[in-house]
Amino acid sequence: MRRLGTVQQKISCVFRTEVQDKPSGKREAQPFHVAATENLNLSALESDIHSAVATEKLDGTCCYISKYKGKQFLWARLDxxxxxxxxxxxxxxxxxxxxxxxxxxxxxxxxxxxxxxxxxxxxxxxxxxxxxxxxxxxxLGWVPVEWNSKQYCWHSSVVDYEIELALVLQPDREDEDMLEITCVPLSELQDQTLELIGTNINGNPYGLGSKKQPLHFLVPHGAIHVRDALPVNYTQLHTWLSEADRGKVEGIVWHCNNGALFKLHRHHVNLKWPCGKPFLNTRPVVIRFDGHREQLDGSCQGMFSAFSKLHGQTFQSLEDILFDD
Known part of the structure; x- marks a missing residue:
């Protein structure tokens, strides 16, 4: 299978949809609601959706890594x-x-x-x-995030162009039940899309950081797999999203072998988001900055320096991460 999170393409609902005569639960000023039916999208069937990799849909803002002025840059979404x-x-x-x-x-x-x-x-x-x-x-489009950008200051906080690193949240390399916060070279993320989540993004549904100590991370698209191996069935997915602890997610994105992507948002099945404590916040997290600490000693980026000092520490959840004043 190809590497996940490397495309910029339209993502269709995994089920066929119908228009309901009521205001949208997701998009302001949209006078109709798009809801999933119980019938699978024909394109999903043609893409062998039942063999696809199911991943967690995260609630943040989409980003992109690509060349700009001869260097790898983070690009912010700008429609x-x-x-x-x-x-x-x-x-x-x-x-x-x-x-x-x-x-x-x-x-x-x-x-x-x-x-x-x-x-x-x-x-x-x-x-x-x-x-x-x-x-x-x-x-849909992108603008490069300059290092001193005021408009995209939270994007800037998760990249350091001098040492060419990104601050990334991903599954732990040693224990798949855990998450890890680490540094990843921008060159390794080239042409990938990622989700920026954190304190000042989309109302912070994950409860990350605080006004005094804001926390932001990049999460590569497709990195966090849904481990329940759910069948792509409307009733079973609705039950999982509404009742299971692991189902407290914004939605699911399926990555098919042919490169096609399909999604199911909670709003598609008339479920609210946010929905209490997200499952992402229940997973322990470890800080792993091995291999980059010498580079970070001279870094002027606050978040990189702060996390480097926490190298090797484990927290019960992302909400529990605290820095020394």
Whole structure:
């Protein structure tokens, strides 16, 4: 199987969906709700979904590692959105049609300006050289995170461009029941997508850090596997998500052998998120900075230095990580 987390592509729901006449539980101002049916998506069946690797969907913001100015950089997600006039037409169409398909965009005039160094994601289709928006009216794209960026300061906190390292949360290399916080060379993450989670991201559903001591990590997409080996069945997945301790996750992403990705969000099966203490917070975590501590001695990055001092320590959960003042 190919390495997980190395693509930028649209992810479809693993089940066929239907539009319900009620406000979306996930997207503000969307007057309809997209819910999963009990029938598997035909594309999922064609991609052999039953042999796919099931991984935890994390609630953060998507990032990307790629070259910029000759070096490996972290890129932040920045969707190109409709301008004010186009957004009015878009929302009126959604409200009247109860769907996102069939709307006609003016690809050259309907979207807000973006920075000169913005790039569309690889998966975004183009028509006459112009990127095409998705079903939500956004054009998925990326901007490089400069080391002194104020707008992307939390992104900056998890990379050190001088020593070319990223601060990563992943399953422990020695004990799959544990998590580990470690440093990974940016070169090893090239062309991968990752999720930035932490104190100041998406309302911090994982309860990480505090205002005084914010904590942020990059998690490679596909890194945290769902170990229950669940069958891709609506009833069984709904029961697992609503009742099992391990099911306290935002959702599941399946990685198929042919590279296709499929997801199931709690909102697809009318379940709330956040949903109490997430399963991610129940796993013990170890700090492993072996092999990089000499590099970090001269690092000016606060989070790297702080974690280096905790090297070898184990905590009951991510919530229990504390630094000396």
């Amino acid at each position: 190109r959105k409709p301008n004010k006039q186009a957004d009015k037409r878009w929302k009126k169409f959604q409200s009247s049609q109860k769907t996102s398909t069939g709307f006609m965009w003016n690809l050259k005039e309907d979207f807000k300006d973006v920075p000169d160094n913005w790039i569309p994601a690889h998966s975004v289709p183009h028509i006459d050289g112009c990127p095409v928006p998705d079903d939500h009216g956004h054009i």
